[in-house]
Amino acid sequence: MATQHTAKVAAACRLIETAESLPGLEQLARHAGWSPYHFHRVFRAVTGVTPAKYAAAHRAAQVRTKLAGSATVTDAIYEAGYNSNGRFYATADAVLGMKPVAYRSGGAGMEIRFAVGECSLGSILVAQSERGICAIFLGDDAGALVRELQDRFPKATLRAGDRAFEKLVAKVVGFVEAPQIGLDLPLDIRGTAFQQRVWQALRDIPAGSTASYGDIARVIGKPESVRAVAQACAANKLAVAIPCHRVVRTSGELSGYRWGVERKRDLLSRESVIKASSRSK
DNA sequence: GGTTCTCTGCCGC
């Protein structure tokens, strides 16, 4: 039964990817032979995102590749399936993390600017690509953090951040100190589709709460993939912004943390204080 | 400012 679900959803995904005018919910549901209601729920359970979100993500991916190959930015926008370039420009920053021309001239090799700062948890490395923040690492030793960045992005050109970049680091440090304020910077999240689903599920865990690996596996509709979830957490490159520190053992006991169990304990105890104080209001 | 579509919680079979 479950395999039939995934097969139908996969077919719907292909339909979204190949259709020139994007199909609506009703059309997709008809293809699967279900009501729009049911189709929507199954799609969400299997993929972790709603059909509309999936279509939007696909268009965003399309426009990125088209921007590299098309004669003009406008051509790329229409080729990717957006029906108005004005509308696209309005959301370009969210989709690309920058202006379309900047993305276009970004070229082949990824360029990453980075800087290391200090916060209450020790050293913190913040790195930014053309698309947004691509790494937040925590550690004791600045040199080790930079080496970790090199290991994680072996093909990228790393460039030390200038003074303007320090402001960005300060903003991220502020966020790490008080995660509940949120981080209003574009994130460059790169990973497999599975990892992305796990990371999205992590971001849905509110500050002050925790979840187990099994919980996350169930949320993304793959209850048997507990170990894969743990691996995806370990592959997280954005400390605190993707709160893998909120994942604990089923027993409630802290499991490992890439940046040290002590930091995990610190983060969680801070967040539980925040939750307690907001509840007493 | 109105319409249309999407999304989710809840219920019924």
Next chain:
DNA sequence: GCGGCAGAGAACC
């Protein structure tokens, strides 16, 4: 497992 309603919200015109 599947369908459907209500209601809110976003996108669109």
